[in-house]
Amino acid sequence: MEQVAVKTTSSSYNVYIGPVSLGAVKECAENPKKILLISDKTVYSLYGEQVKTLLGEIAPVECLVVESGEEAKSFEEYYRILTFALEKELDRSSMIAALGGGVVGDLAGFAAATFMRGIPFIQIPTTLLAHDSAVGGKTGINHPLGKNMIGAFHQPAGVFYDPQYLQTLSGGEIRSGMAEVIKHAMIADPLFLEWLQSDSKAVMAPDGQQLAYMIKKGIEIKAQIVSQDEKEKGIRAYLNFGHTLGHAIEAYMGYGRITHGDAVASGMLFAAWLSEKVLGADLNYTRLKEWFHSCSFPQPLVPEMKTEEFLPFMLKDKKAGAGKIIMVLLERIGAPVLYSFSREELQALLDRYRKEELN
Numbered sequence: 001m002e003q004v005a006v007k008t009t010s011s012s013y014n015v016y017i018g019p020v021s022l023g024a025v026k027e028c029a030e031n032p033k034k035i036l037l038i039s040d041k042t043v044y045s046l047y048g049e050q051v052k053t054l055l056g057e058i059a060p061v062e063c064l065v066v067e068s069g070e071e072a073k074s075f076e077e078y079y080r081i082l083t084f085a086l087e088k089e090l091d092r093s094s095m096i097a098a099l100g101g102g103v104v105g106d107l108a109g110f111a112a113a114t115f116m117r118g119i120p121f122i123q124i125p126t127t128l129l130a131h132d133s134a135v136g137g138k139t140g141i142n143h144p145l146g147k148n149m150i151g152a153f154h155q156p157a158g159v160f161y162d163p164q165y166l167q168t169l170s171g172g173e174i175r176s177g178m179a180e181v182i183k184h185a186m187i188a189d190p191l192f193l194e195w196l197q198s199d200s201k202a203v204m205a206p207d208g209q210q211l212a213y214m215i216k217k218g219i220e221i222k223a224q225i226v227s228q229d230e231k232e233k234g235i236r237a238y239l240n241f242g243h244t245l246g247h248a249i250e251a252y253m254g255y256g257r258i259t260h261g262d263a264v265a266s267g268m269l270f271a272a273w274l275s276e277k278v279l280g281a282d283l284n285y286t287r288l289k290e291w292f293h294s295c296s297f298p299q300p301l302v303p304e305m306k307t308e309e310f311l312p313f314m315l316k317d318k319k320a321g322a323g324k325i326i327m328v329l330l331e332r333i334g335a336p337v338l339y340s341f342s343r344e345e346l347q348a349l350l351d352r353y354r355k356e357e358l359n
């Protein structure tokens with residue numbers, strides 16, 4: 001079994017890549033007296049009973065199933081989890097297990113972070129995207145005015161990632177996760193990006209071996225950054241490459257109307273274009289855009305949207321402040337920097353981008 005260690009200021013844990021091992025769960029979970037298994041409808045119907053039986057060997061398991069998709073990262077589902085946990089008499093000796101993609105992980109993790117001021121939780125990721133979301137301890141829910149606006153840093157006690165689960169994912173969900181794989185490569189590893197670009201089949205329809213390689217690479221890059229900056233005081237913000245626009249697109253279009261990865265892909269293209277315009281970077285935007293297109297990502301979405309309607313969402317980004325919008329740009333592949341724009345500057349650049357893309 002492959003293993004990646006995450007060592008943050010608040011805690012250390014392992015990401016296990018391979019079949020879920022009961023021994024490893026037991027070890028990290030410190031003998032919980034009760035387990036609340038949280039999953040979504042789709043994932044529970046595929047893997048819920050199997051995981052419930054497995055965890056049942058550690059402690060009695062209660063199950064709560066939420067709706068599938070981004071809409072579940074809501075106050076309503078969060079409240080439902082807390083009510084359920086209270087009704088089932090969970091206490092500080094209990095543990096939450098999140099079985100699903102980034103939505104279940106973020107939601108269940110936030111419930112774990114806040115229930116009785118914090119109880120342990122483990123992540124059992126089932127999407128490719130969750131190689132990112134299950135690691136690093138960002139948990140939370142959405143607000144209509146902004147993505148992930150309510151949340152907490154709460155590290156999992158362990159992450160148990162069985163790539164076998166990914167076999168039932170749709171092509172669109174593989175692509176969404178691939179956007180975060182590409183993000184990790186773009187901010188930290190030029191050779192990894194070259195490898196991805198050299199084989200479009202590996203990106204469009206990866207085989208098991210290719211998936212396992214990408215997952216491990218992505219997790220290692222993320223673990224490296226999070227281990228140095230758990231609470232995003234500095235370099236962790238690089239993991240937000242493509243997200244200032246990406247999150248604005250998700251909130252503007254309505255949560256669940258576009259996958260997180262497709263929105264981030266559009267955000268990464270805009271950030272790459274900006275990097276060329278304001279930093280003079282040589283990222284070959286046109287080639288990058290063609291590659292994204294060949295991988296079936298949507299064409300840049302900005303030209304289709306009303307700047308005045310989605311710019312306010314960019315201004316509310318968690319990295320923004322004092323009227324400035326901070327974006328992650330690239331001096332070159334593997335060399336991210338933070339760059340600050342005024343609203344007016346960004347508006348002008350968005351208009352220019354739109355014009356260039358429409359031509």
Ligand SMILES: NC(=O)c1ccc[n+]([C@@H]2O[C@H](COP(=O)([O-])OP(=O)(O)OC[C@H]3O[C@@H](n4cnc5c(N)ncnc54)[C@H](O)[C@@H]3O)[C@@H](O)[C@H]2O)c1
Nearest residue numbers: 042068069101102103126127129132133138165168169260
């Ligand atoms: N906390 C973080 O650091 C972090 C990082 C990246 C993304 N995120 C968040 O993650 C969320 C997106 O996560 P996601 O893309 O995993 O979405 P998701 O959890 O909604 O899963 C996508 C869809 O695939 C289905 N699904 C999940 N696993 C499946 C499987 N094995 N087989 C078949 N269907 C399956 C789900 O039911 C859902 O409909 C966003 O809310 C994003 O903001 C968080």
Ligand SMILES: O=C(O)C(=O)C[C@@H](O)[C@H](O)[C@H](O)COP(=O)(O)O
Nearest residue numbers: 132136138147148236239240243318
């Ligand atoms: O872990 C991080 O840090 C990230 O930024 C990873 C992102 O891929 C992820 O989408 C995260 O949820 C974004 O966080 P936010 O603080 O911008 O909401």
Ligand SMILES: [Zn+2]
Nearest residue numbers: 180243260264
């Ligand atoms: Zn993301």
